[in-house]
Each structure stands twice: as C-alpha cells, then as structure tokens.
Amino acid sequence: MSTQSMHIDAYERNWMIFGIVMLALFAAAVSVAAFGMGIQVPAPEQRVDPRTVATDPNSPWSNPGLREIAPGKYDAYILARAIPKWEYLPNEMTVPAGSTVSFYVTSADVQHGFKIQDTNANFMVLPGQVSKLTITFDKPGTYNFICTEYCGSGHGVMYGAIIVTP
Amino acid sequence: MTQYQLSTGEKKFIGWHLLAAILAFAVGSFFGPLQAFEHAGWDLYPYLKPLIKSYYQGLTIHGVLNALVWTTFFIMGFLTFNVIFGLKRPLKNMTLNKVGFWMMVVGVLTAAVPILANEATVLFTFYPPLKANPFFYIGLTLVVVGSWVEGWGFFMTYAAWRKEHPNERTPFIAFGSLVTTLLWQICTLGVAVEILTMLLPWSLGLIEGVDPQLARTYFWFTGHPLVYFWLLPAYISWYAMLPKQAGGGKMFSDSLARLAFWLFLVLSTPLGFHHQYVDPGVPPVWKFIHAMLTFSVFFPSLMTAFTVIASLEYAGRKQGGTGTLRWIGKLNWSNPSVAAQLLAGILFFFGGIGGLANASYNVNLVLHNTAFVPGHFHLTVATAVTLSFMGISYWLVPYLTGKKLWQPKWATIQAWVWFIGMIIFSNSMHVLGLLGAPRRVPLGLAPYIPAEWNSRLFQVGVGGAILFVSGVLYLVVMYKTATNKQTVESEVEVPIAEAMQDPALSPVWLDRWSPWVYGALALIVIVYGPQLFDMIKNIALTSPGFRVW
16 A cells, blocks of 8 residues: 555654664774784683593693793683682783783683783683683783672682783 | 442452562561671671571562562563553453462562571572572472463453454553563473473472573573563553553554554563673673664664653643743653652663663673673663562552542652662662673672672662662552541543554554564574583583582
8 A cells, every 4th residue: 555654753763874874883893902912802612521620730830820831921720619618720921011911710610700901801711611802911010900790708808810010 | 421330359459469569568668778788797687587588589689579570570560450441341261360379478588497597598580500499490380470471361351352352452551461471471481491300300309400500591581581571561551551650641653552462472572592602601792693683673662762752842832832842841740650650760771771781792791790791780670670560559559449649749749859879779789790790799798898899789778778768668558548538539540642543454463462572482492492402402401409508
C-alpha cells in the first residue's frame, strides 16, 4: 500500500546521520589506537592445568619470578592465589628504567585481576589460562599492581609492586 | 472515551509483582549505603557481625536484590500491565502466568537462604570457581525459568489477540513489552546453559571441575542484553507514557520507536565480548567485532533520545512553552512520576557516555574493573531504570490499589534527592576509577590507597547517605500510599501518548516478527558461534570449587 511508508522528520534524519557519523568516528579512533598505535587487548597465550600449575616442576609458575631474557628485556611469571592467603608470587620486582617486561600471569585457584597502576596493563587472571601483556617502564618509580576481581575475603589486600630504578 | 479496565484480579496480580520488587529494593538498598560508607571510612559492618559476616556478603545481597530481583519483578509486573492494557484483553492463560510468578518467588526465597547463611558470597556475577551452595544456583534458575513462563503467557496472549485482530498494528506498549520479553528469552539461554551444564552439577558434586573462561563467556552472553531487559521497560514508559504525563504530548515517531525496539532485539545480544576485552581466552578479532557491534547498539538509544525529547518538546510547547530550551520548564515537573522520569533521563545521558567509554575496546584497558564501572551502572540501572520505575510506581500503584498517592510533594522530593545523591556518588566513583581505584574492594581498608583518593572516597559516602534518605522516602511514600485511607475519586487514568502519525500508516514490516527474530538469531550464530564452538570443543573442566569468604 502506497500510504504506508516510513515517515522520518528532517531533523530526525539529520540526527540519525550525525549519530552514525559520530559512532563511526569513535570506531575509527579505537581502530587507529589498536592497529596503528598497537594498543592491543590480551590474546590467548597458553592454557594450563590450574591443579598442577604451581607445583609441576616443568611449569614456570612453580618457580615464579622475573627472568632477564636479553639486556633490558624481562619475562615476569606471576602466580595469583587466594590460598593459603591472598597474594601474588612474587609480590615485588625491581627493574631499571627503560625495561620492557612481558607479564605471564595465571591463577592457582579462583579468578583474579591484575592491573598495574598508571599503565595500560589491566587484565583478568583466570585459572586454566595465561594472561600476557608487555609493558615498557620508562619512568622510575613504584608501580603497584592490584587485584581487580573479587577473589574472596582478602581481595582488598591483594597487591604487589614493580620498582623501577633510575 | 473511557479506557480499558483491568479486572480486580489482574490488578492484584500485577500488584504482587510490585510488592515483591519493592520488598527486594528495601532489603537490598539497606546494604548499598553500607558499601559507600565503608569507602568513606565509616565501616558499619562490624556492628552487623552476628547477622552479616562481611562487606562481601552485604555486596552480594545488594547486587542480587537490587540489580536482579527488584528489576525483574518490577519489569514482569509492568509488562503484564502493558500486555493486558495494550492489547485490551485478558491474559490468555492467567494460571500459567501465576505459575511463573510463584516460581520466581520460590526461586528468590530459595537463593536467599544460602545468601543469608553466608554460603553464597559470590556477588551477583557468581564467577566460578567461587562455589556457592547449590540452592543459590537452583534459586536463580527458578527465577529465570519463572520469568520465561510468564513470558510464554504473554506470547500466547499476543497470538490470541493477533487471531482476533489480523490486520491491526500491535499497540505500542504491548509491542515494546513483547520485544523485551523475547530479548530476555533469547539472551538468558547463556546463563541457563552456564548453570545447568556446569555450575549446578558441579556444586552438587556430580562433576569435579568447571571451565572458568567458558563460564564467563556464557555469563556475558546474558549479562549485556540483561541491561536492555532492564532498560527497555523504562524506554516504553519514556516513549509512550511520559510525554502524555508531562503535558498532554504525543509520541513523535511511532515507526522509528518500533524500529529502535527491533534494533535492540537484533543487536543487544551479539556483543557480550565487550565485557571480556581483557579475558585471556578470547581472541582479539572477536573482541574487536563485538566492539563494533557495541557501537551499533548505541544507535537505537540515540534514536530514542531524539524521539523522546521531541515528544517532550511537543508537550512543553502545548503547555505554552517557548524558546529553544525554556519549554522544559513548562513540563509537569510537579507530578512526581514526571519529575522522576525526567531526572532519570538526564542522568542516563551521562550513563550513555560512560558506557561508550567502557565499550571502546582498548580504552577499556584503563577502565576495566575499576570504580568507573559501578559508577557507570549506577547511572544506568540504578537511575535511568530504577528512578524511572519509581516514577512509574507513582501512578501505577494508585491505579492498582485505588488509593491516592500519599503526599505527591514528598514523592517529588524523593526523586530530586535521588538525583542529587547519585550525581555525587557516581561522579566520585567515575573519578576514582580513572585514578585507578578497583571496584568490589572495601577501599576504606585497602593498603594501597594514595592520599589523592581520599576526598573522592568521602564523596562516595556522602552520595550513599543521600541516596539512602531517598530510598527510605520512596519506601515511606509506597507504604503510606498502599495503606492510604483516601481513595481515588475515579479510576486513575493510564497515561498513553498517542502517536502523531497513525500507526496503521507505518510500514507493515515493522509489525512482522519473523525477519527480526531470524535476523537476531543469525547474528548471534555468526558472531558467537565460531568462538563458542571452539571453547566448547576445547573445554577443560579443571577448576575445582573454592569457598574463600
């Protein structure tokens, strides 16, 4: 029937076009940041068995800590856990300014989070999965990393620090 | 012209929904301010020790009762009203809807026992391998299935109406309610699969472990469309009721309003990975695709903003309002139902902007699981939705009970107090999040708080205190109304803003279900199917349960 048609007011049409353009610009901005500037979100890294990840001698998380793999380049294997207490192992690491650190974090029990203050490092830590992000520390200082997912009564005291020396 | 009348039984049935919703709000809202006070350094939890064991038990109660129970019961009640009043016919099978309602009630009570016994302090996201008592999961399942059963009752009623009126356009409030119901039925499949295939058998000891990454994926399949399930009933009121209440306005564009609802049905489920941007087990390509779809679901909200504001402007000018913005003052602000919904809409603007920030893929690296997130959803679910529902109840409760609204002036004050309290609360939460403060932490006790957070933490407490006053005021107004000796002189008029253009002239495809439903399902299969298939194929049920609270 010819009388049935979509009636769209001119102002409303302009608003809808404005909305689409605005959303397209936002999408373009995050795309440039992701693919042009390389600000990326975590990707699947490795799966592990949470029941043995802390004890199996072949697992890097049976001996968590910082390993220098090349001058100024580090791998940090960090274990998050709620049992016997809420903590990261290790909970303190020291690197010189200008170091690039790749964090490999997993959980021995429940879900945790891992957010390094004043950086873009912020991800979930799940049992069975390894979360990885790489950060370059240019400015000296103490960077707290804190748990950002509820993991039981001690969630609020679970944190550690990266000390970047001059 | 006299309006369609609901029977006393129908009114009572809807009233039961509202009563359950408001009771849940009352208990849950007692705990909200306790979290805020804790942040400000006024920790009252030690005084509650015999009853409530921890901050986290309180947070679980607040989240479950306010975000899940208050909303779901209010919505099912409001949608029941909309279906009956909109279609101008009784429910096809009232018994079925009653069964659904009582399943929801039994579900809430079943889940309440372990929550109050501190056996389910897993927050309202219940991420495994935190393992709650099985009755927690059984209770949640009953609530969801009960809401499905009520929804089936709506669909049967619609089918019967359609047979009686083969060529009519579905009246808008019924149309919106049916789309909301269908959206809910599709999206809750995620959490249903999560509970029935993993969490429940695991908590009963039938399987040894769960796959936490897969569980999160199922959860967020439901978790984002859940917010549209909360929001769309408020939109129904903003589109089709508020303009009338605000000054005899009409709905500016009926066909675009319908298109917006269809877009919500199609777009609100296939984007759940935007809650999982920083999950280790989801490939970035899918996260990116879901990010783009998240931007697209913002579009129907932009359409809603235009139509609602245009409809309100029409109302304001009809009342003699002039100028670019001065017509706003001519809206019926002294009506508490109007004031509450207008204020809810104003704060929703900022909720929408914060939501865009959360949705912006790598920007989320700065915001994920910070206080920004609860700051955001207290503007959306706790204001746009909750304050609108309060506003709706200011006419709906008198309508259902035949009692006069007690002290409309106090009801109006209640809305303003909520508005002010929420500005203070949510602004400080947003700022704290940008400074790096995590969510879900008793920040008053956290050992890593820099001094610069302290003034904001204090504001969180102040905002919480103001919101508490408003919540109590709402409960007083509701109680005094329900027990009011003064009855309404004549039946309360249901506010319905008619469309400016006769809906019969809108395109037929806006009243056809199958293309939209198939489209919604196809999009879900395309953007969730491959990754879900991969995760299920590689499922690792390796996580035993923990009770670490």
